Amino acid sequence: MIPLLGLVGGVLIGLLWGPEVPLVLQPYLPIAVIAALDAVFGAVRAVLDGIFNDKVFVVSFLANVVVAAFIVFLGDQLGVGSQLSTGVVVVLGVRIFSNVASIRRHLFKA
Numbered sequence: 001m002i003p004l005l006g007l008v009g010g011v012l013i014g015l016l017w018g019p020e021v022p023l024v025l026q027p028y029l030p031i032a033v034i035a036a037l038d039a040v041f042g043a044v045r046a047v048l049d050g051i052f053n054d055k056v057f058v059v060s061f062l063a064n065v066v067v068a069a070f071i072v073f074l075g076d077q078l079g080v081g082s083q084l085s086t087g088v089v090v091v092l093g094v095r096i097f098s099n100v101a102s103i104r105r106h107l108f109k110a
Contacts (some may be wrong), residue, residue, distance in 0.1 A: 027076065028069045031088050035068035036061060038092045041099040048106040068092065 021029055024060030039061035056067040068088050104110070 027081070027085075028072055031068045031072050031085060032065045034096075035064035038065045038095050038099075041096050042105070045099045045102050045106075048103060064086055077097075087090045 023071065043052060043057045044059060046057070071088050072081060072085050075081040078084075
């Protein structure tokens with residue numbers, strides 16, 4: 001119940017406050033969001049599998065975001081930012097869809 005209250009509270013604060021992302025961080029935001037979604041869907045899958053661990057979730061969440069942002073930063077420094085960004089999106093997208101498929105199988109027993 002407490003995590004749900006935290007989620008609702010965070011969404012409300014975000015909607016009311018309307019924070020702006022600094023221009024220098026804007027290229028990294030979409031990648032960070034996709035990396036965070038990967039961790040969240042992985043956590044939902046782990047809950048349904050009965051193997052969820054909150055410490056693993058937090059480490060996975062932070063590591064996904066940091067590594068994805070670092071790959072995009074490295075790509076920008078090398079002059080191939082869009083190619084590496086596309087690679088990150090493809091890899092994390094495949095993981096997200098794999099987790100969603102597993103969640104669907106759990107929920108619908110199919």
